[in-house]
Amino acid sequence: MVQAIASAQTETFLQNATIERLNFSKLNRTRIRFRIQLKNSTKSAAPKWADVLKSETSEVESDLIKVTNSEVGLRGVKVFKKLDEAAAQLRQEISSVQEWMSPDTGDWICPIDLAPLVWNQLINIRDNVAPALRNQLKLDYETGLIDYQERIDKFLSLNAWELSLDKQESVKANLLKAFPTLTDLEDYLQVIIGRPVIIPALSEQFNQQQAECLDQITKFIQQYDQNLE
Secondary structure: OOHHHHHHHHHHHHHHHHOOOOOOOHOOEEEEEEEEEEOOOOOEEEOOOHHHHOOOOHHHHHHHHHHHHOOOOOOEEEEHHHHHHHHHHHHHHHHHHOOOOOOEOEEEEOOOOOOOHHHHHHHHHHHHHHHHHHHHHHHHHHHHHHHHHHHHHHHHOOOOOOHHHHHHHHHHHHHHHOOOOOHHHHHEEEEOOOEEEEEOOOOOOOHHHHHHHHHHOOOHHHHHHHHHH
């Protein structure tokens, strides 16, 4: 009886199903699967409210918690605004290249005829655009640190918190630990090109440009594997 019901449901499902046929024109083109990631693109810090609010439970404290959790209150102290701006620029650069590709479970697939353009753009973003943005962060470092310190001082000195000078210095010290160091900047805005995967076509003859690009990507894969070893 159960099998009969299941069989009837299957027939109904198949009648209503949409048929998707393989696109053999795509299968007959060599494609490259890329994985592109942007690492260490943001950093932020917020004061621990236990450090800021009065320890005594009161109606005033309850109101302060409501304020700090609202859109009006301070949701977090941004440590490096320039970093966020640079990351947004890099994401835009990467997104412009991804327009030439199609997404596939977190990866991006590119047909071989567009591979030279895509590959050159990705290498340029990784080796030129990202390092230039990191260098700009270094130039803005001192100004950013001073601005961050001033923002903390202004925030902690608010009468609402009723913090002693010693307590203000303690909270400030914790927040300053979250600010990147100059050494940290070398690890920021890293564009990672994962190990490319070549998806062979059913049949295809490469022209010279496609063959050269495929050779470059193959060498990159070999070097990638050697570095892992």
